[in-house]
Amino acid sequence: MPSTLPDGEPVPADGALPGRALDGLGTRPFAFYVHVPFCVTRCGYCDFNTYTATELGPGASRDSYADTAVQEVRMARRVLGDAVLPVETVFVGGGTPTLLPAEDLGRVLDAIDAEFGLAPGAEVTTEANPESVDERYVSRLREVGFTRISYGMQSAREHVLAVLERAHTPGRVPQVVDWTRRAGFEHINLDLIYGTPGETDDDWRASMEAALSAEPDHVSAYALIVEEGTRLAAQVRRGELTPPDDDAMADRYLIADELLTAHGLHWYEISNWAAAPGTACRHNLLYWTGADWWGVGPGAHSHVGGTRWWNVKHPAAYAARLAERTSPAHAREILDDDDRRVERIMLELRLAQGCPTGLLDDKAARKAIDDGLLEPAPYEQGRAVLTLRGRLLADAVVRDLV
Template structure:
């Protein structure tokens, strides 16, 4: 979630959606994203909408945040009316969600259940930093109904973690994975980052091997992006750190795919590998396949029936609006059919299942098949699926297809 908000159309004070957005409501999967915007320290590479205690200022606090988030959940119910909307997935992200007390996270989840009802097999995820949880905390989360935990591991090398301003030690990760398993979490993800200045191929391979040794059933591996306005970008600009090299990034991706696949984790989205279909992040799959979701929290984005909106950025402004009974939405946009086609191509082409061939120009796809970017056999069955080389060049492939 970027720290800056895009422009858009105004949103009514009560948050009412266009009639077209409500058509078919309940026929598509429905989810909640809950943003917790607090961190102990700001990592140098991060441009997410997060705040340390010193940055927060008056008008918002961790202690009152759960109640504010619950107020938005109740507003969501009023806006969406009486439609039967069992919640398929809930994802609590940040920031560092586990800076809140487990009872607070549990109360937000209970409010979602009370207002909408959780589906019987709902996936409920929270992100966590390895240093932000202990065995007792994880036990309380599991009792509250959380089913999945996603740890920000990033690297197993201390010098790489130092460049990223991460504060946990590498040995903490297997411990917190064991604690999650002991608490009854069936699904555990580890997030990794490759391409950090000073990281070698051997460093990256060691991080992958350490992640696999910890025993997760899901691994996400993301290329480091040097975002403007971050401390890392300033260090690169001053020549203190080197810009990540594109060829090295491609090599790291190939190393990841080879190692993860060899250990039984297979790609299902360009940056995500899972041990089995039921280990995939169902919440993210809903994003990638055009479902409806309500984003709770400052800066959170939502999507219902082709209407997308995003909340005000600062926690104090967010809390003030909800206290007044006014929508926290900053602005919105209504996607037309052409926009929705482009989004489907951009998102679904990243999946191992690919996107429907009918969305694409046949001639362009056949040229890409000849170039080794799209698999020929799935295309004959009506799906466009990227090859391994196509995954490395996915952004360029999408640009050419849209």
Template sequence: MPSVLLDGDAVPASGELPESALQGLGSRPFGFYVHVPFCVTRCGYCDFNTYTAAELGPGASRADYAATAVAEIRLARRVLGAAELPVETVFFGGGTPTLLPPGDLAEILRAIDGEFGLAPGAEVTTEANPESVDPASLARLREGGFTRVSFGMQSAAGHVLAVLDRRHTPGRPAAAVTEARAAGFTHVNLDLIYGTPGETDDDWRASLAAAVEAGPDHISAYSLIVEDGTRLAARIRRGELPMPDDDVAADRYVIADEMLSQAGFSWYEVSNWAATPEARCRHNLLYWTGGDWWGVGPGAHGHVGGTRWWNVKHPAAYAARLAADASPGHAREVLSADDRRVERLMLELRLDAGFPLAEIASPARPAVARALAGGLLEPEPFKHGRAVLTLKGRLLADALVRDLT
């Protein structure tokens, strides 16, 4: 979760949602995002809402966090009323969720199941740093109902990890994948980052090869973004490191798509590749296709029926709100029909299924024709009424969305 909170309308102390948000509740996929804001150290590139022990004051105990999160889950049930809302996906992110004991994470999951009910075959994911788990903790997570684990690998090159301030050693992510498989996890993801200052094409190829060799069924690859306020941004500003180059990033993306495709992975979202359809991250697909979700935790965002809200940022303030039986919501916004249309285009166009041509506004039709002529859209799906990105189109997806809106 980004560390800067946006302005918006006030959230009532009860957490009550507008009537418009509750219309159609239960007809759309529903999930939970659980933000665990704790980290051993803060990575130099990270702008998420995370805290080390030294940054936390009174009222923000890691030991009490599960009980506080459960209180928000109970608030969610009150706010959403009696509607049948089987939870299709749960995603524990951070921070490092696995800094909490497996029993605490399972307690939070049990509360979601108890208040809402997990749908049959629900996907339950936790992020983890490779060094924050071991065979015993992974086994307890699997026993506690988790079905998927996502490890932050970033790179196989030690000097790249050092620039990113990552603490694990090269080779540990592969060992963690093996341990997760042994614990019974069918679905395992590795996250990679490309474009780090000092990374070479050979470094990137080696990282991709190591990720594939580790045996996950899902790989995510993201271009490094230099966020204001991070240590990495400060080092670049002082001239210690060069700013990542967009052309280099584009070349690295092409390398990733080529190597992952050759290894049997298929892209289904611009930054995500899966070995099988079943390996796709269903929680992220819920986000990308306009589902509903409740965000639990400090700084977490939720969305129901076109209303989006975000919680207070600091864990102590978050805990204090819930201790007072009040919503931890900081602010919210009700998206207009036009906002929702643009957001849907922006997200769905990044998927391999693409976006319906018939739903692109008439003024943007010339831009669609230019995109097809310029090789940004696949010709065959276009004939069947879908705008689906080519590899070149994926490299220019953000610019294309602007043209089409």
């Protein structure tokens, strides 16, 4: 089942933010994340806040979800007041957003535009499972205003997909990418996972090559994490599956970086490669660079001016609060200056542009350079940038630098 929400301080019933959070509102980029918490089945490795039809219970449904999400968009406008906040990016994630009719997703997008206004050239992304769309559906997504689709490919090997409990067949991805391109989408991402029990280097290489043959302009490659409470974790605990091996994970990452770079996609964040600067995921870049965003939906997280909050998890509880014109937020935290410094290091160091050296302990940073974890030349120019080896050990590098 999905992980529990963190503790935090209470949120006012009307969702009001501290005055400090509103200082400078409108001078920072602003975005929306919309969480769609529905799936047909739960994949064995998944720890996201998602619900199948049998798990929903009374008080929530797919049919009414768009209306509920629109209510939160309107609440966001009330909370944020009259500040001019053109929305630079919208990202619809899940779950499986494309289980909702494209028209429902379009209505949520229209509400965001009506309340805040979409910035010229706004990036509007939805995630999709390859098996959840057909050619007509993809065309409708383009018609209602989406500019980018991210497909959960995960692997091109049937036995790897079976371990992950993914429903699509390997041949489905090239087909949906072709439909997507025909519908007029210029920006397509493929998500892959490496380190699945039973996967070999050859399996991973084949998956990468299959992804690249579809000619996406963006690829995300993530190491499998065995999350407690998932079916995968139970299988590993019982000895039915072998847990991912750190050395094998590193090898898979190197394979990915080699193949993607050779194909003209370059890393701009540890787990993300893009064909050109203009094809990087602008929404995720806003997360990594400390922008403001409002998260709509059960369990969605938001951040405005150093205040972070997260919504109640269950769709029924979420809908009930909004029906009462009460904030759906479960709790929040207000970051102090040191919290924000540490967070900047954690997030910005993941980027190819790195983070400002002034955030770091200079002695620790120079040791990281000596150890081959940070690039020396950018450091002397004021930026701390990970080497390839540093990317493999990023979590440990961050711990030493903060």
